[in-house]
Ligand code: HEC
């Protein structure tokens with residue numbers, strides 16, 4: 001990383017790196033630029049993208065660059081967030097403030113380099129009975145999100161393991177009510193359909209707790 005910063009500084013000095021466009025030929029430079037951009041996000045998502053439950057901001061480490069970029073573009077266009085999405089609306093302005101599309105790409109590729117946080121739920125946080133219900137409900141989810149909640153890039157399904165269960169439950173309710181997965185968001189629409197198998201709030205909370213407890 002230090003080396004990438006050095007390269008970025010040299011390119012800037014040479015006057016070749018004044019745009020926001022991603023330089024795919026030099027991924028390290030994009031990562032270094034993304035790291036610098038991420039400073040504005042740390043207050044909510046944590047220094048290492050581990051997420052801060054107190055800020056309602058989910059962990060970002062462990063998600064693919066493709067997924068992060070898509071969500072940021074959805075927040076920018078207003079397909080995600082907006083006035084009906086109490087917590088998501090905070091992200092609309094943040095995502096827009098990132099500047100050109102190159103900045104979105106840079107921050108996404110930087111975040112994808114961060115190690116997955118190893119902070120699964122402690123045993124006493126998770127009720128065994130609720131977990132058992134969650135595990136049985138999760139069987140339908142595993143086809144896309146993976147048996148260990150690791151995500152599936154080809155299916156565009158993000159990792160769920162180790163994410164704050166309150167965040168996961170909120171997203172599931174957003175998909176169930178249609179606040180997330182609106183027209184023009186094909187991946188979200190797919191998940192909106194998948195969320196309909198969850199009959200009630202108890203099912204949502206149980207499956208969220210199970211997914212969060214995976215590693
Ligand atoms: C004011 C606090 C705040 C700041 C600053 C902030 N975020 Fe967020 N972010 C949130 C919250 C809250 C959510 C969850 C919204 C929800 O519950 O739907 C979120 C969600 C996200 C998501 C969706 C994650 C997922 O799993 O789908 C991404 C990606 C994201 N933020 C990236 C960023 C980036 C990159 C920045 C910096 C440019 C940033 N955020 C700055 C509060 C913040």
Ligand code: HEC
Nearest residue numbers: 140141144155156157158168171172187188190191194207
């Ligand atoms: C057909 C494949 C498929 C199935 C089955 C499926 N999902 Fe998803 N899920 C997706 C995709 C694709 C996304 C990404 C949506 C997006 O890009 O906004 C997603 C997103 C999510 C998110 C949002 C994560 C975040 O970081 O914001 C949660 C939570 C989730 N799924 C949970 C579940 C649960 C729980 C089940 C089982 C009840 C399930 N999914 C079943 C494909 C699926």
